[in-house]
Amino acid sequence: MSGFAAGPDPGSVHLWFCPNEALEEPLAETLAAHWLDEHEHDVARRFMFPRDRRQYLVAHVLVRRVLSLVTGVPEAEAAIWRSSRGRPFLRSAFGEGPGRPVPDFNLSHAHGHNVVAVGHGRRVGVDVERTDRAAERGLEWIVQSYSPEERARLAELPPGRQRDRATLRLWTLKEAYAKARGLGLGLPFDSFAFELADDRGVLRFRPPDDDTADRWTFVELQPRPEVLVSLAVERGAENSGPARRLFVHDGFPWGRSTPRELPLPVPHRSPPAPAGPGRLIRPTPDPRRRP
Ligand SMILES: CC(C)(COP(=O)(O)OP(=O)(O)OC[C@H]1O[C@@H](n2cnc3c(N)ncnc32)[C@H](O)[C@@H]1OP(=O)(O)O)[C@@H](O)C(=O)NCCC(=O)NCCS
Numbered sequence: 691m692s693g694f695a696a697g698p699d700p701g702s703v704h705l706w707f708c709p710n711e712a713l714e715e716p717l718a719e720t721l722a723a724h725w726l727d728e729h730e731h732d733v734a735r736r737f738m739f740p741r742d743r744r745q746y747l748v749a750h751v752l753v754r755r756v757l758s759l760v761t762g763v764p765e766a767e768a769a770i771w772r773s774s775r776g777r778p779f780l781r782s783a784f785g786e787g788p789g790r791p792v793p794d795f796n797l798s799h800a801h802g803h804n805v806v807a808v809g810h811g812r813r814v815g816v817d818v819e820r821t822d823r824a825a826e827r828g829l830e831w832i833v834q835s836y837s838p839e840e841r842a843r844l845a846e847l848p849p850g851r852q853r854d855r856a857t858l859r860l861w862t863l864k865e866a867y868a869k870a871r872g873l874g875l876g877l878p879f880d881s882f883a884f885e886l887a888d889d890r891g892v893l894r895f896r897p898p899d900d901d902t903a904d905r906w907t908f909v910e911l912q913p914r915p916e917v918l919v920s921l922a923v924e925r926g927a928e929n930s931g932p933a934r935r936l937f938v939h940d941g942f943p944w945g946r947s948t949p950r951e952l953p954l955p956v957p958h959r960s961p962p963a964p965a966g967p968g969r970l971i972r973p974t975p976d977p978r979r980r981p
Contacts, residue, residue: 812926815870
C-alpha cells in the first residue's frame with residue numbers, strides 16, 4: 691500500500707520532499723493564512739527577510755497538508771503541540787488506541803528545501819542540508835563537535851570535496867537522530883557516532899549511553915544533486931517491529947500521487963553485553979536484500 695486509503699500502515703514510513711518553488715508565493719501566503727495556528731502566525735510575522743518568511747510558510751503549509759493526507763483531518767484543524775525543547779507533535783483528533791497510534795512527524799527546512807517525515811507508532815527524525823554549504827563557510831567548526839572516532843575517520847580523507855561531503859553526511863545523520871529523540875542540539879554530538887559506507891548508508895552506529903543501537907534505522911537520500919537528506923526511524927513498540935518500507939514523495943502533495951518506494955535497512959544490532967564507549971555496532975544483514 692503506497693497511500694493511506696486503507697488506513698496508515700505501521701510498517702511504512704513516508705517522506706515528503708518539497709522545494710519552495712513547488713508552491714508559488716501567493717498561494718503559500720493564502721494557504722498559510724487559512725491553515726497555520728496562532729504560534730505559526732506569530733513566528734511568521736517576526737521574520738525580517740522575505741526569503742526566510744517564504745521558507746517558513748512553505749514548510750508549515752507542507753506539514754499541515756501532509757498531516758491532513760495522513761489523518762484525514764482538515765489542514766487547519768490539526769492540533770500541534772510543542773515539547774519544552776520545541777519538538778512538534780500531533781495531538782490526536784480521533785483518540786489514540788491499540789492499532790491506532792498518533793502519527794509522529796518531523797520537519798526540516800533549509801535553503802529552499804523542505805522535508806517532512808511521518809511514521810506510525812515510532813519516532814522519526816529528518817534533516818536536509820545543501821552540499822554546497824561547505825563552500826560558503828568551511829566546515830571545520832562543525833567537525834569539532836563530532837566524536838573522536840568520527841574526527842579520526844574524517845582526518846583520513848583528503849581535504850576538499852570528499853571530506854566535506856562526509857562531514858555533511860555525518861551532520862545530517864546526527865541532526866536526524868537528535869531530532870527523532872526530541873533533543874535537537876541539546877544532545878551532545880560527540881556522545882554518539884556513525885561510521886559511513888562509502889557513498890551512502892550507515893555501517894555502524896554507536897548510540898549515546900542512554901540508548902541502544904537496535905532501536906534505530908538510518909537512511910540517506912539525495913533528492914537533488916546538491917541536496918542531502920538523512921532520516922532516522924525508530925524500531926517502534928514491541929508488537930509493531932521495525933518499519934519495512936519507505937515511500938518518498940516529491941513536490942507539493944496536492945493529491946495522493948504515487949511515491950517512490952525504497953526498502954528500509956533493518957535496525958542496527960545491539961551487543962549482547964553492555965556497550966562500552968567507543969564501541970561501534972554493525973547493522974544486521976538484511977535478509978530481504980539480494981546479494
Ligand atoms: C531542532 C534543531 C536541531 C533544528 O535544527 P535546524 O537544522 O536549524 O533546523 P531544521 O530545519 O532541520 O529543523 C527545524 C524544525 O525541527 C523541528 N524541531 C524544533 N525543535 C525540535 C526538537 N527539539 N526536536 C525535533 N525537532 C524539532 C521544528 O519543526 C523546526 O521547524 P520550525 O522551527 O519551523 O517549527 C535546533 O533548533 C534545536 O536544537 N532546537 C532545540 C532547542 C532547545 O533545546 N530549546 C530548549 C528550550 S530554550
